[in-house]
Amino acid sequence: MPRSRPGSDSPPGRRGNAGGAMTADPAARWSRPASGREPAAAALLAWLGDPGAPGLAVVTGAEGSGKSRLLAWLIGHGTRPGTIGERRIHGFVPLPGQTATTAAWMLGDQLSNAARSPGDLVAALAADPRRTVIALPELHGAEQPGPVVELVLRLAALDHVRVLVEVRSGTRWERALTAGPCARMDLDEPQWTDEARRASWDASHPVGPAGRAEQDPEPEVPFDLDDPVSVCAADPWSVTTAYERSQENHGGLRAAWLRAGASLTREKPAAERALVLRAALGDAGDPRLAAALDSAVRDASWAVVWHRVRGDVTPPWPGPVRSLVAGTGPLAGQLVVADHQGTVRVLDAESARSTGRLPHSAPGVRATADHGDGTVTVLDEHGLLHTQRAAESARPKGLAALLDDGPSAQERLLAAVREYAQRQRETVTALTGAGDRVVLGDAAGTVHVVSAGAEPRAAALHRGRVTGVAGTDLPVSAAGDTVLLLYTGGADGTVRAWAPHTDAMPEPVAARNCAVDAVAVATVDAGLVLAIAWADGLVEHRALDDDRLRTFHPGSRAHALAFTAEGDLLVGTDEALLRMRAR
Structure with missing residues (x-):
């Protein structure tokens, strides 16, 4: 195995203390591996550090050769805080x-992405150029070794990904893994053991004549795949494996479970698991399942007001949601929803039934803004703004119409926004409407507030791309005076607050080790509420007046958030559109 070099890695963020600039804790020294495996350990460390080494390393050997112990040593040290890059x-x-599916869910959780399938995991890592090292012990014990081998080979084919796999020698899985370029280590071969050190190890770690006592496995709690309450109370990994083995529909439960499994397998109470399953259950499912789940979620932190999932027909699922806004003015009581192909639909907020569609699509939608007069602006992936009329606003009639033949206030605003955006050097990446103003975010992390007839305001709030902006008029006096309060999210994993009439807050409102996908804010009867969608699939709901925090994992990445006029939270993913009510 090749020689090592100093490595580079991600900045402090989604992968913990993995930064290449970070130094190791001097006190956290690496212990020697067990049973004289120093040569094997040195070779693995050299493989990790050699930029020219194959992306795949295969540790093999017969049963009992010490493969798992060697990988446990490497993983134990390699995941400690302070380990060098x-x-x-x-x-x-x-x-x-x-x-392969459950392995992808586990890795997605650890790598801060919301992978729902092996393909999702590969795509997410392909789009993220940071060095990533993955260890997979005991592949020969997998439920489905063949698909896992395929996943390993796809991951190892990415230039910036290293995969270390343990597999028993002589198996078809070993042959499949080692058929192409790889670094192979067979622990049955003598060069991987220092016999003198092994003898010293054995002398200081005696094993009784009976060997290590084996513990009886914990009895598995039985569950019924046709009973939603039963599966929500059982071990979720066992349920997932059982559904993957099954060829039956189970009244729609199988499809719903596998759709949201990346959330269902997280540690959570049965009521919260039932909530996720209820939100993933399509209208083709047995209606008795929905009734049972509605009863099971009474103690959950959320209630599902309505949901539309992939495949629904009454009313139809609106497609993968890439942007979402609750309408105002002529669009009050309606939702403006854009899908992955740029089709913009108008839905009834009470039922999600379609009430119309904008005439022109905008492929690569990033954000949508409602301007309160029936016009909607769509921001595409190139930073271009497309404004269309979604509903007719009340216009002057009679003599008033003759006297007022100039552009309306909103038309002047949109003209000012278009002119301002065209002058910017940085690509516009985020957008929202804010009454008589429009807010833009750009690729350099700057947020701009544009209004007609006034000087634009700008503030550098993020390192890297602004991924979401949201605003609300915050009451500041009994006379009804308000100020615009903005919340912005960025690829740097922070959410910041800014009132454009003053300086931004020095500290972020929220920060995590993954990017922000969307933000939404509203002033409701209970006070100020903020919602954040993170790139790892977590949705947070923060009541800012009393610091209450609710969370929800829909099972896939939430690309869009909005609040209804009543304060309900709307969540849009590639699989579903949900209206949730906090309990």
């Missing part, structure tokens, strides 16, 4: 009993 293990999954 070139030795860092970013994700690992013990594979016994796992499928």
Whole structure:
């Protein structure tokens, strides 16, 4: 195995203390591996550090050769805080009993992305150029070794990804993994053991004549795949494996569980798991399941007001949601929803039934803004703004119409926004409407507030791309005076607050180790509420007046958030559109 070099890695963020500039804790020294495996350990460390080494390393050997112990040593040290970049293990999954899908869910959780399938995981890592090292012990014990091998080979084919796999020698899975370029280590070969050190180890770690006592496995709690309450109370990994093995529909439960499994397998109470399953259950499911789940979610932190999931027909699912806004003015009581192809639909907020569609699509939608007069602006992936009329506003009639033949206030605003955006050097990446103003975010992290007839305001709030902006008029006096309060999210993993008449707050409102996908804010009867969608699939609902925090994992990445006039939270993903009410 090749020689090592100093490595580079991600900045402090979604992968913990993996930064290449970080130094190791002097006190956290690496111990020697067990049983004289120093040569094997040195070779693995050299593989990790060699930029020219294959992306795949396969540790093999007969049963009992010490493969798992060697990987446990490497993973134990490689995942500690302070480990230098070139030795860092970013994700690992013990594979016994796992499928390719459940392995992808586990790795997605550890790597801060909302992977719902092996393909999602590969795509997410392909789009993220940071060095990533993954360890997968005991592939031969996987529930479906074949698909896991395919996943390993796809991951290892990415230039910036390293995959370390343990597999028993002589198996078809070993042959499949080692058929192409790889670094192979067979622990049955003598060069991987220092016999003198092994003898010293054995002398200081005696094993009784009976060997290590084996513990009886914990009895598995039985569950019924046709009973939603039963599966929500059972071990979620066992349920997932059982659904993957099954060829039956189970009244729609199987499809719903596998759709939201990346959330359902998280540690959570049965009521919260039932909530996620209820939100993923389509209208083709047995109606008795919905009734049972409605009863099971009474103690959950959310209630599902309505939901539309992939495949629904009454009313139809509106497609993958890429942007979402609750309408005002002529669009009050309606939702403006854009899909992945740029089609913009108008839906009834009470039922999600379609009430119309904008005539022109805008492929690559990033954001949508409602301007309060029936016009909607769509921001595309190139930073271009497309404004269309979604509903007719009340216009002057009779003599008033003859006297007022100039552009309206909103028309002047939109003209000012278009002119301002065209002058900017940075690509516009985020957009929202804010009454008589429009707010833009750009690729350099600056947020701009544009109004007609006034000097634009701008503030540099993020490092890197602004990914979401939202605003609300905050009451500041009994006379009804308000100020515009903005919340912005960025690829830097922070959410910041800014009132354009003053300086931005020095500290972020929220910060996590992954990017922000969307933000929404509203002033409701209970006070100020903020919603944040993170790139790892977490949705947070923060009541800012009393610091209450509710969370929800829909099971896939939430691309869009909005609040209804009543304060309900709207969540849009590639799989569903949800209206949720906080309890």
